[in-house]
Amino acid sequence: MPVTVTAQYEIPDAELRWRFSRSSGPGGQGVNTTDSRVELVFDLAATKVFPESLHERALARLESRLVEGAVVIAASEFRSQLRNREAAAERLGDLLRRAIAAPPPARRATKPSKGQQRRRLEDKRRRGQTKRLRRDTGD
Known part of the structure; x- marks a missing residue:
């Protein structure tokens, strides 16, 4: 099953490698006999799915998640291998969707308004007064 990143971009099965192993966690006696843990490996460095700029x-x-240019996603939260495969594919799609997303617009620095400055200073004065009243007078 191909992994959908966005409506435009889809990773074909040929570029995905699946590995299966025994999972820890839920499963009862079957946990020792079924390979329900899934590892999905996608070679991001070698793919041609995305245009150069998005790539x-x-x-x-x-960069910090790559292992020799590949993204590795592990899923073992479900008892079924099929559900773990779906979870891993969904996580890979989400991860790549966030990775290729356009950066947010730059924040325009603004100054606090006169009212905000006045309220902040009044709050500081009030807080200082409260602390002064709590001091030990030495009586």
Whole structure:
């Protein structure tokens, strides 16, 4: 099953590697016999799914998560291998969607208004007065 990143971009099955192993956690006696843990490996460095600009953005943003240029997603929260496969594919799609997203617009610095400055100073004065009244007078 191909992994959908956005409506435009989809990762074909040929670029995904799946590994299965025994999972810890829920499963009862079956946990020792079924390979329900899933690892999904996607070689981000070698893919041609994204245009060059998005590819570079994704590589830069996911740099700390890459293992030799590949993204590895592990899923073992479900008892069923199929559900874990779906969870891993969904997580990979979300991760890549966030990695290729356009950066947010730059924040325009603004000054606090006169009213905000006045209220802040009044609050500071009031707080200082409260602390002064709590002091030990030495009587």
